[in-house]
Amino acid sequence: MSEYRVLARKYRPKTFDDLVGQEALVRTLSNGIKSGRIAHAFLLTGIRGIGKTTTARIIARALNCIGEDGNGGPTPQPCGVCANCTQILQDRHVDVMEMDAASRTGVGDIRELIETVHYAPSNARYKIYIIDEVHMLSNSAFNALLKTLEEPPPHVIFIFATTETRKIPVTILSRCQRFDLKRLDIEQLATHLGNIARLEKVEAQEEALHLIAMAAEGSVRDGLSLLDQAIAHSIGEDGSTGTISGETVRAMLGLSDRTRLFTMLEHLFAGETVPALELLSAQYRDGADIAMLFSDLLAIVHTITRLNLAPNSDLGPAYAEGEKEYAKKLAAKLGVQELTRAWQLLAKGQEEVKYATDSLRTAEMALIRFAHASRLPSPAELVRSLKETGAASPSSPPPSPRPTPGGGSMSARASAQLAPAMQPQQEYQPETMAQPHLTLAASNPPVVLENFEEMVALCEAQREPTLAHHLTNSASVVAFEPGMMTFSTTHAFPADIGKRLTGFLERATGRSWRIVMSNDVGAPTLAEQRARAKTEAVQDACGHPVVKAVLDAFPGATVEDVRSDDR
Numbered sequence: 182m183s184e185y186r187v188l189a190r191k192y193r194p195k196t197f198d199d200l201v202g203q204e205a206l207v208r209t210l211s212n213g214i215k216s217g218r219i220a221h222a223f224l225l226t227g228i229r230g231i232g233k234t235t236t237a238r239i240i241a242r243a244l245n246c247i248g249e250d251g252n253g254g255p256t257p258q259p260c261g262v263c264a265n266c267t268q269i270l271q272d273r274h275v276d277v278m279e280m281d282a283a284s285r286t287g288v289g290d291i292r293e294l295i296e297t298v299h300y301a302p303s304n305a306r307y308k309i310y311i312i313d314e315v316h317m318l319s320n321s322a323f324n325a326l327l328k329t330l331e332e333p334p335p336h337v338i339f340i341f342a343t344t345e346t347r348k349i350p351v352t353i354l355s356r357c358q359r360f361d362l363k364r365l366d367i368e369q370l371a372t373h374l375g376n377i378a379r380l381e382k383v384e385a386q387e388e389a390l391h392l393i394a395m396a397a398e399g400s401v402r403d404g405l406s407l408l409d410q411a412i413a414h415s416i417g418e419d420g421s422t423g424t425i426s427g428e429t430v431r432a433m434l435g436l437s438d439r440t441r442l443f444t445m446l447e448h449l450f451a452g453e454t455v456p457a458l459e460l461l462s463a464q465y466r467d468g469a470d471i472a473m474l475f476s477d478l479l480a481i482v483h484t485i486t487r488l489n490l491a492p493n494s495d496l497g498p499a500y501a502e503g504e505k506e507y508a509k510k511l512a513a514k515l516g517v518q519e520l521t522r523a524w525q526l527l528a529k530g531q532e533e534v535k536y537a538t539d540s541l542r543t544a545e546m547a548l549i550r551f552a553h554a555s556r557l558p559s560p561a562e563l564v565r566s567l568k569e570t571g572a573a574s575p576s577s578p579p580p581s582p583r584p585t586p587g588g589g590s591m592s593a594r595a596s597a598q599l600a601p602a603m604q605p606q607q608e609y610q611p612e613t614m615a616q617p618h619l620t621l622a623a624s625n626p627p628v629v630l631e632n633f634e635e636m637v638a639l640c641e642a643q644r645e646p647t648l649a650h651h652l653t654n655s656a657s658v659v660a661f662e663p664g665m666m667t668f669s670t671t672h673a674f675p676a677d678i679g680k681r682l683t684g685f686l687e688r689a690t691g692r693s694w695r696i697v698m699s700n701d702v703g704a705p706t707l708a709e710q711r712a713r714a715k716t717e718a719v720q721d722a723c724g725h726p727v728v729k730a731v732l733d734a735f736p737g738a739t740v741e742d743v744r745s746d747d748r
Contacts, residue, residue: 187405187406187409188377188381188405188406188408188409189230189401189402189405189406189409192377192380192405193235194232194235194236194239195239195242195261195270196239196258196259196261197210197211197239197243197257197258198258200232200235200236200239201365201369201370201373201401202363202365202366202369202370203232203236203362203363205363206236206360206361206362209360210240210243210257210360211257214243214244214255214256214257215256215257217255219244219255219338220338220357220358221333221337221338221339222330222333222338222339222340222341222356222357222358223237223240223338223339223340223341223357223358223359223360224315224341224342224343224346224349224354224357224358224359224360225237225340225341225342225343225360225362226342226343226344226346226359226360226361226362227344227361227362227363227364228344228364228398228399228400229344229400229402229403230397230400230401230402230403230404231362231363231364231365231399231400231401231402232362232401232402233313233342233343233344233362234279234311234313234342236360236362237311237340237342238269238270238277238311239259240309240340241269241274241277241307241309241311241340242259242261242265242266242269242270243255243256243257243258243259244306244307244309244338245265245266245269245274245276245277245305245306245307245309246259246260246263246265246266247263247264247265247306248260248263249262249263251263254306255306264304265304265305265306274304274305275303275304276302276303276304276305276307276308276309277305277308277309277311278294278297278308278309278310278311279311279312279313280294280310280311280312280313281313281314282312282313282314282315282316282317282318283313283314283317286317286318286319286322287319287321287322288319288321288322288324288325290322291318291322291325291326292325294310295325295326295329298310298329298333298334298337299334301336302336306336307336307337307338308336308337308338309337309338309339309340310337310338310339310340311340311342312339312340312341312342313342314342314343314344315341315342315343315349316343316344316345316346316348316349320350323349323350323352323353326353327352327353327356330353330356330357331356339357341353341357346359364398364399364400365394365399365400365401365404366399367391367394367395368394370394370397370399370401370404371387371390371391371393371394373401373404374390374393374394374404374405374408375387375390377405377408378390378408378412378425381412383412383415383422383425384423384424384425385408385411385424385425386424386425386426386427388426388427388430388500389411389425389426389427389429389430390425392427392430392431392434393407393408393411393430396430396434407430407433407434410433411425411429411430411433412425414429414432414433415429432468434473439477439481439500439504440503440504440507441460441463441464442474442477442478442481443481443504443507443508443511444460445457445460445461445478445548446478446481446482446485446511446523447511448460448552449523449548449551449552449555450511450514450515450519450523450555451555452552452553452555452556453552454548454549454552454553457548457552458545458548458549461474461541461544461545461548462541465541471534471540471541471543471544472531472534472535472540474544475527475530475531475534475544475547476531478527479524479527479528479531481508482520482523482524482527483524484496484500484508485508485511485512485515485520486512486517486520486521486524488508488509488512489512489513489515489516489517489520490517492509492512492513496508519555522554523551523555526547526550526551526554527547527551529547530543530544530547530548530550530551533546533547534547557734557735558734628689628690628691629663629690630663630686630690631663632661633652633656633658633661633666633707634707636652636666636686637649637652637653637707639686639689639690640652640685643685643689645685648678648681648682648685651674651675651678652682652707653706653707653708654671654672654706654707654708655670655671655672655674655706656668656669656670656671656706656707657669657670657671657702657703657704657705657706658703658704659699659701659702659703659704664692664693664694664695665694665695665696665697666694666695666696666697667697667698667699667701667703668696668697668698668699668703669698669699669700669701669702669703670698671706674698679696679698682694682696683695683696715742715743718743719740719741719742719743721743722740722743723740728740
């Protein structure tokens with residue numbers, strides 16, 4: 182019985198023409214080899230299984246091919262017949278050395294490699310070093326490689342392969358010619374898998390090929406491995422390979438039944454929790470992966486949204502005809518607002534399921550949240566409903582907040598008096614800038630502060646946050662009149678607060694002040710007055726018909742603050 186070779190090895194590309202979806206890389210390398218513009222170091226990057234090491238071996242064969250007659254030079258189309266081509270293809274050429282940096286990360290390994298660099302090739306034109314997963318090398322190893330990489334002998338070429346370019350030092354990157362191998366899109370990969378299936382004389386449905394391509398996430402090797410698995414999954418009792426169907430691939434990958442997912446979404450959008458949870462439990466019993474189920478739900482919501490915005494969009498063969506009709510029906514029924522909300526809720530549920538110890542219960546709670554949110558009216562529907570019921574009639578205007586003591590607003594007269602003191606000082610002459618406050622008091626009429634709130638507002642306007650903070654939160658005013666204030670403290674004040682406040686007020690208002698600290702009980706602090714006023718304003722707002730209607734429509738909602746229209 183002959184040894185079986187997996188598809189990923191059996192159909193590994195042997196020439197540049199065999200590379201799928203890498204047209205830019207093939208053209209650049211082919212032109213460089215034809216013109217003799219061959220770099221001394223190449224860096225191949227891309228996701229796993231996209232063909233980095235395979236491309237490196239093709240480059241090695243292209244550079245060392247001598248043709249069928251033994252007289253050829255470097256060529257982008259290696260003959261595959263000469264000794265160099267066959268030995269490199271069989272991984273046994275002495276001048277083409279492959280090193281796995283994931284298992285040989287140290288500086289000693291690189292020194293062993295460097296010691297052989299100066300020796301001429303034994304049989305080939307170039308001595309080629311292929312280092313896979315080069316980002317795994319240690320910093321010392323990179324430093325040891327640096328000088329040789331900068332000025333290698335003319336017969337040496339380095340080819341690096343990596344999935345993590347960011348982990349490679351810039352000094353190494355700058356000495357390499359970099360090529361990024363592109364991730365294959367679903368159509369490209371599905372077409373390639375279909376060609377391989379035909380070569381293997383296996384019949385595969387387009388839906389199955391697209392499902393495999395989606396699961397491979399752009400990786401050719403992953404796609405071929407999954408196709409290999411699907412072929413094995415489809416072998417019958419008589420040993421013959423049956424047709425690879427979408428149901429076969431779904432069962433193999435643990436994917437959920439998409440028809441049931443459409444039904445589940447329909448229940449969720451209708452707010453019907455029980456049937457949706459029953460469908461979830463049924464798919465879990467059938468072996469569906471919960472995390473993949475949420476990924477499928479998100480994909481369906483995305484598809485429905487696309488159809489909602491562009492009804493003539495082509496969904497491709499990944500969707501059966503019945504599923505396409507189902508998607509179009511939901512797209513016509515739902516709005517973008519509902520669909521975007523569903524996307525956010527499902528994405529949050531997927532994140533929770535990913536890290537949950539009990540994925541099924543976590544998924545159930547996420548779907549319950551989805552179904553509950555679907556029953557809530559949208560803001561537009563709520564406004565429309567309120568207008569129809571007359572809750573927003575002119576006879577009951579929305580509540581205006583109570584004026585909060587010291588809330589930052591002062592009387593018009595006091596504001597006009599404070600205005601000169603708040604003007605920017607850019608226009609003062611340099612000789613007057615040494616004492617800006619004194620100049621301000623002398624240049625403008627005296628500012629009269631009628632109450633404590635205006636004093637705090639002046640502190641805030643003149644950028645005295647420390648004074649404003651202590652006065653707001655700790656000062657209990659016993660008596661106040663222009664030029665004099667008596668107060669007690671509810672918390673410890675800095676020892677120099679009285680002196681600092683007096684000096685500030687005299688500079689800012691242009692008049693003398695007397696500040697007296699007393700042990701008598703004064704009025705509540707400004708912070709306490711504001712908190713009480715806010716509580717009363719919220720209570721008044723909650724009693725208004727419009728606000729009550731909103732609170733009834735959104736159970737659990739609360740009024741946090743009340744603000745006037747000009748804020």
